Amino acid sequence: MSSGCPPQSPAVAKSEVAVEGECPLLAATFAYWDNILGPRVRHIWVPKGDQSMFLSDGEVTFLANHTLNGEILRSAECGAVDVKFFVLAEKGVIIVSLIFDGELKGDKNTCALSIILPQTELAFYLPLHTICVERLKHIIRKGRIWMQKGNNIISILSVEIVLIMKLLASMKTHSVPEDVDIKDTVLNDDDIGDSCHGDFLHTAISSHLQTCGCSVVIGSNPEKVNKIVRTLCLFLTPAERKCSRLCRADSSFKYDTGLFVQGLLKDSMGSFALPFRQVLYSPYPTTHIDVDINTVQQMPPCHEHTFNQRRYMRSELNALWKTDSEEDIPPETVIHTDETTLDLNLFQDVPHKDTLVKSFIDEVFMLKPGLSLRSTYLAQFLLLLHRKALTLLKYIEDETQKGKKPFKSLRSLKTDLDLRDEGDLNIVMAFAEKLRAGLHSFVFGKPFYTSMQERDALMSF
Amino acid sequence: MIGSPDVVAFTKEDEYGQANLDPWALPEEFSVPLHPLADSNPWAKTSYAKFTKDFILISEFSEQVGPQPLLTIPEDPKVCGTFDLNYFSLRIMSVDYQASFVGHPPGSGYPRLSFVEDSRVVLGDSKEGAFAYVHHLTLYDLEARGFVRPFCMAYVAADEKKIMLQFQELSFRFSQASECLKAGNRRAFAKELQRKLRDLEYTHSVLQREEGLQREAGPQCMYSAHAVEKANELANVEKSIYEHRDLLRQISSYHRRPRRDPQAVACQKCMSECLNECEELLEKYAKLAKPFSYTEKGEERQGQFEREGGEEEADEEDEEGVKRRPSYTPQLIKGKSAKCFDKRLKTLQELCDETFYEATVELLKETERSFRGDLCYLHTRRLEKALRRKQRVTNFLFEGELGDDDEDDVGTLRPFCAVNHTVNNYIHLNPPPIVLGPEPFELDALEPQDPLDPASEASHTQDSELGLGESHLESSPSDQTLETQESSEETKGSFSSDKSGTGPAEKRHSLASAKSEAPDPDSDLTPDPDHNTDLERESSSEDMETTAGEDDGEDGGGQTPVSLLEVPSDLEASKDDACEGSNESDLLVPLDTACCIAQDGFLYEASAPEAVPGLHQSPHLSQTLVVNQEPQALLPLQDDYTVGSPCAESPAAGLELPGNLLGDAVSRISDGSDCTMSASTGSDRAASPLGYGGVVTLRQRKKAGQGALRFVRQYPFAMQALWCLLSGRTLVVLGADEGRVRRLVSSLALFVPGPGKCAERVQAWLSCPFTLTDLHRWKLIGLQRVASPVGSSMLHSLSRYSRYISILDADLKTLRCPPYQGQLLANIADHRTYVRRGSTYFLHAQSTLCHLAAKAFLLTFTHHLHMPVSSTEGPEVVEGRRRCFLQEQLGLGEEDSQILLYLSRLITQQYLQPATGGAAAPPSFSFNYTTSVLYRI
Known part of the structure; x- marks a missing residue:
């Protein structure tokens, strides 16, 4: 110095x-x-x-x-x-x-x-x-x-x-290393279902991809949690992996807003409380995976999540504006619901099934483990997803003249790009959202905002 | 009576909209917008910048006029639009980036040169919508305050995220440019010091003589005021000589100081050369400049100066045995220097050795090109490269070439050398990365060399080129020192000082420049009707979508003739080189013009298959050409399928490929038949970029995408045509109009699996009958329809081989091929598609083909589909399992299965026989007895 x-x-x-x-x-x-x-x-x-x-x-x-x-x-x-x-x-x-x-x-x-x-x-x-x-x-x-x-x-x-x-x-x-060895993941199992139930794995990965690769893995066994964390990280880019965190064996970290995948350990009572505000402030919706009871839940899609996040931020800032002294500052654990009609139940079951991840999971276990065959097949799968996302983005770009016109041909898009299943569309849209922030709001936002306004209007009576 | 509309009319609009304002509500400036702009238009995020596309700005903090822009890359003023470069220069240069002492520190005898590491800043002007990566550096200038001139090179973009996400790449590129510029500056600075020392020496001798004369003229113990003044001047000159010698010593010690900047990697040879030269100078001037014991020799020399009118004396040089043309005339330095604002500051070009300056500008131009465009395309391109590296075994099917030494390895710091020190050492091992500039990676550059180590100095080869010898003094742009240029009316060129683009650097970079040709205009089917300013920026982004890929593709293909699988042998290297123009004369075989019509081309000898598999009927094809051993037993698959020469080394060598049985014989036939073919060049050859033996670039493939979309839209039977190509059935495009046929071939070539690096599987235009062997080699043929005897023999060959081929008649717009009723291709061959642009269709087709390649990989390497699980199982059981897999697991019908089986065979062949050509060797020839159907529009 x-x-x-x-x-x-x-x-x-x-x-x-x-x-x-x-x-x-x-x-x-x-x-x-x-x-x-x-x-x-x-x-x-x-x-x-x-x-x-x-x-x-x-x-x-x-x-x-x-x-x-x-x-x-x-x-x-x-x-x-x-x-x-x-x-x-x-x-x-x-x-x-x-x-x-x-x-x-x-x-x-x-x-x-x-x-x-x-x-x-x-x-x-x-x-x-x-x-x-x-x-x-x-x-x-x-x-x-x-x-x-x-x-x-x-x-x-x-x-x-x-x-x-x-x-x-x-x-x-x-932090998760930039290169995750597939041997440390569920994808190295001899057969599907060896480490965890096949359908659970499929739902977890599918939801993880639908929520832009943002997931929280919770469990009592740190090794099990970390194995799932590493598995989910296989589907992230190297930079995103560096923004992911394994769980600590002795005591759990606290939830941190903004990480892509984080493993968290339950307490001795077998419970873990996710902080509402911090989860809501995450840039993307989050998938909640409990490896103890094999449940997968997810937050609403990006446009809803962003809308909820902004409303909550406004409430929080508004509350601070009305506070007079430092003693009156509401702690972050307090949920500001006075001006919003937020659904406090952030997580819901995964509503849409997909075919992309389903077929991948079914097929990847057919390849011999212990070699690089599965890594190669995974790379092909990810390449496919990235390309589909870019194609979708370009398709919408063409249709709307770079956002100048509203997008009205979702049905054609699904047909043309073979994204008929909602789950598939959600996955590809999530990839595209990371490439072009605001895409969800642009495509799906308007009807959603209208319905929110209607709901608010009804509730104000 | 007043109605409600009238009441409304009296109400102000804003008040009306905010009738229920809460006085305690949070002001908007402290809140977050509920519906930000990005929600209504994600493409509008960067639209409010006043420039149309990203550019590089070089600015200087001038001690005379303050921050000022010097040049932009690209130079086109349209790029910057109405963006205020002066203001932005002020903003980016107002950062106190070095904060280190420069000049004459207290307690130090001599002024010190400040060796400051570069600093990097990302900042922005949110109001202007401009963000910049700014790389600050200082150059040395003998006439500048503190001997330093602060400069910065900034990459200016409208997207902040783009800069932050690519910070390390930007930092790396600009560090290279900075190191290059600084290396050139140190040379120029040393030259300047050399000149200055000569001037001082000359001045000293003149003053000394004058003082001696005065002393002799006056009384012995009396000193006149004039004599005292002369003595003072002499003392000042002596001090100045010491100071400048010290500066020379300092600049020569530059290389020895420990670097604190981990990204500052410079060419070691350049460094040691410069060091040597500086040390030579130091030694020389330590001998020369002995003004205080100015002896008879000095007087002699002085006399010589007088006699020869100040011409360069050559005694010293003669003693050193250096034959240099004397060119520099020492100048008498006046006692008083010009005032700060009277002097003319050197331009950036003058501050730097010409070669290095031009190399830097070229490097920056290349940097600008490589970062051009929208972030999402750049980001995806990088991810794709990383992913494709992991699947080398299937890349040959539909992907472009992937260079082994891709430029994205930021972790590997490659020094950039303006004078190509390492080109000879490296070119055969690793072709130079285009994007990084003309200088390939220097293997030993990362190892710190002892600058005093004679072994490291022994490698100096280019002293004459860049040496600081006197013969080069005249060529320096800064010949005029402050003292000698009394009348410098020239004002400093502020904004158009970029005169690069000619000279040796240009030649050296010509390849890179050629690659960076204007972006593909992408003449889409439905061009955007309205393009305003902000969309122009986006259109530049779209350019990137093509240009980035184009550059990439061309880089990978043009300069990286590496096989899809790494094949290290020399034999393979020479084969790869077949596609490069450099060795063309050795590899090209002139055709017999007697048997060709309008033939002026060449066929590549190397493109002839070296091993042509035998004939097989389709029901048994998959059985014979699969990997029938467990993969792990075959080859070291742990890494990235670096299979080397597996035939010789691995158990796979023992695998029998029935296709090879007839290989030699058929190969000979093939060679013979070459003579009967014609690859004519029509007037519109450019319409069909494929099939000329050149490397097929991504750009060409994208253009083909545009044509393919047109084909899909025009021909309802496009799906059948694509199926033929993807299932390995040769498709002949027949037509009288060469241009049309070539265009069709070019469009369809996108779907030819394993087309080869030089599109060996595609014959864009053929004017003579083909043989059965040709059907092995070419999977897509453009055939001329002529009404001559040759034409009838061609038609005869068509009918003769109709069982093996499909015929697309471009004139009649018909297709004759077996029926296809599968679903696999429905998405890329639907003539009702709403895909509007060729570039979008290309992406879509790429996705679909990538999907097919993945499934084919799965089929190839799922061992139980090819091997009996137990000893009791016969081949029929395995065959049944495979069919079951295709039909039930993948849900494919008969025709769709044929696609995967064909692709799988190609992978197998490529995997087992990479050394024998892989992509160059055709797969086994297949046919079936299904009746062909004639499809019409």
Whole structure:
């Protein structure tokens, strides 16, 4: 690290966060642009532990100030959160900064919430970037409200910063490797049904694919849970696997929003409670798989999930807006249902069967295990799905002139692209959604929103 | 009376819409939109940017005028549209990226060069809808403040996700470009230092002489003011000489410093060359510049300067035995330098050695091309490559070639060398990746070389090309130093300084440039009627959908003549090279023009089958040409089917392929029959890109997709035609109009399984009768209909072999073939399809063919379908099990089963005999007794 850093401002407050295991995060900072003094650091969070690993406070301050350089030119719309990402080889760090405007001491200031990692963690961090940014963005939304009300933003930010540190630490030790060996999965069984019931496996994989590869695997036996986690990860891309987490054998992690597949362990009573808010804030709907009782449930499709998520976010922000003091902030476990008519029963049985996964599962076990035959066949299956998704996307693109016209020929699409079964369509649509965010809402959104409006209107009487 | 409509008319629209506003409601700026724009149009996310497609911007933080754009890639101003480049340059250059001390540190005797690692920043302007990956670097300039000139290279896009998802690739490419630019800059800087030292030396000698003269002229112990001034000047020059020698020492130590940037990988040979040259200079000037003990020799030399009018003296050089043309005339340096704003700063080109500059610009152009287009296509392309690598055993069926050294391996850091240091070492082992530039991977580059190690220095081969010798001083664009260019009226070229595109780099990159031709216009059946500005960006994305793949395909095919299965032997390599133009003259066999009509082409000798299997009747085909041993017993399948030469090494060599029995004999017949064929070139050869022996690229395949959609729509019996091709029955397209026949062949070639890298299975245009052997070799033939005696013999051959072939008459629009009533092809051959564009149909066909290949793989490698489970089972039982599998498990009818059986045979053959040609060798010849039916429109 550079030694020529400016002296640390004595006013900078610092919190040490106790994180279990190795936390790759060096520090997190909150800085703002003081209209007289320029960039100022307000708060620093550092993981508690071996201090030799960490940056000095002066260096952290220097880097935090660094993130606001050039932001005097900022001309973003009010409320916009811009992301800056630095890789400073000279300093050996990467910095992720979220730049936003907020009210401090009666003035509108440009602020930056940043996390700092060593450059050696670049490959580790990059797949997790979207998760971290989306979570920080939401906490900034809450923080802006809190600042507007003249309160200290730090307490709001601290909650999420701590969680991010814990997430990164857990991913350091338990993330799924980029290349999953098929031998560690159910697909290496001699025959279908050896590890788990064939229909359960089919439903689990099918639902997993229908929910964009986002699943929670819950069970009492960590080995069993992890085997299913690895099996589901076979159907993800390498980058998505890096955003997936195995379950810990001794004690369970908490659910983390944004991961693709995560294994979670039940408590000694054999129960596990998924946090409503966090599951709802996941970018994609989630499949819930219980390996103890072989059940598979899934959340509503993307357009419904996004709609519910946004409504809930609005409720949460609204509740905060109406809160007067820090003591009155509702904890995250509280479900905001005052303004919405959310169905609290998030998960439902998998409603649609498919033929794509069904035939794959039936056929892959015909190939001899222990060789690379099954891996090859899996690769062919995934290639088929990716191509179908791209074809579907292009088909809709042609039909609607790139979204200029509404899409009205779903039936033709099903026929032309051989996606007559709803399950097949859902799987391919889910793949396409990951390629083109908002596709579900574009194709299915309008009737859904109309029905929601009608329902709300009826309920208001 | 006032009615309700009138009341409404008095109400403001916004108030009317928000009649029940809650005063405690959360303001929208603190909330999240319930229906964001992406929901109503997922394609509109990037539509509000003011530029039409992604571009690369090079900017500088000028010490005179501040941040300014220097050049864009591509240079077309339409690309940037109304986007304010000046403002954006200000934004991206206002990041304090280095924060390291430059200049003259306190306590240090001499100014220090700052060795700063590059930094990378992703930032954006959400209001403008512009996001950028910005790569900051500093170049050295003797005249600049602190000797550094800050530059940045930015990849500007409208999609933030695109940048973040490809951050490492972008970082890797721009690091290569930066290292190349900096290497060239160090050379230019060293040259400049050399010139400066010569000037200083000359100035010193002049001053010393003048001072001596004054001392002699004046009283012994009295110093005039003029003499004192001269003495001060002399001292300043001496100090300056020390400083510049120190700078030279510093720049030569650049290579020895530990790099903190893991992605900064430079060509080791370039580095050590530059190091050597700098050290030579250091040594030289340590000897030359001894101004304080200026001896008689110095006076002599001074006299020489005077006598020869300042011409370069050659004593030293003669002593060194270096024969160099003296070209640089030392200049007298004046005491006072020009003021900051009077001097002319060097342009980026002048700051860098020309070769390196041009190579950098080419590399950036290639980078821009490779990242062009919509993220979803780029992303899928990358995933596809990764997946296809795992299924090499079936890729030959319908997929394009897949290079072994694909550029996506970001984990492998390959240095980019502007002067092709490693080309000779590497070209035979691993063809250069196109996208990364002209320089192939240097094997030893990743190993840190000791720069002082004489062994590593022994490999210097190109000193004369890039050496810092005096003979090259004249060619430098920065010959004029600050002191010598008193009248530099030239203002700094701000925005059109890119003069690349000519010179050796251009030649070197000509292949890459040729590949990056204009994107396929994709003249679809129903073109978009309305294309506005934001759709233009999307259309550029669509270009990418084709161009990215095209580049890819051409890359893989054009420069990576690697067999579908890895075949390391030289024999295979030479066979692969048959498709490349480089060795064409050796491999092409001129045809006998006497027996050919309008023949001006060549047939590839290499394309002749080396082993042609025998004839088999269809009921027993699958039984004989399957893998009848358990796969694990055959070959090392654990990895990725790197089977090498299995015939020699594995138990599979013992497997009897009945097809080989007649192989040699038939092969000879085939060779003989070559002479009777004609591959004429018609006026519209371009209409049919296949069948000329060139590598079939993905772009051609996509164009074929467009034609195939047209065919499917026009001909209700398209399904039957496709079935013929996919089940291995040769399809002859007969017609009088060469263009039409070629177009049809080109369209249908998409469905020929295992067409071969050079489309050996397709004969686009034939003007003479064919033989039975030809039906082995070609699965799709375009045949000329002529009314001459030759024509009648052709018709005779058609009727003679009608049992084995299907005939598509392009003139009468009929198809004669066995009936097909299956369902497998219903989706790709439905003439009522709503698929609008050829590119979409291509994707759809690709999916379907991929599905077929997967099923064929399953059939091939499911061992119990080919082997008896117990010793009591006979072949009939196995055959029954196979039929049961096809009918019940896969739900296929008789005709559909034939497709899978044929594909399975091809896989088996490819798998067992990759060394004998695999895709080049035709499968066994099959026929059946089913009566053909004539289909009409």
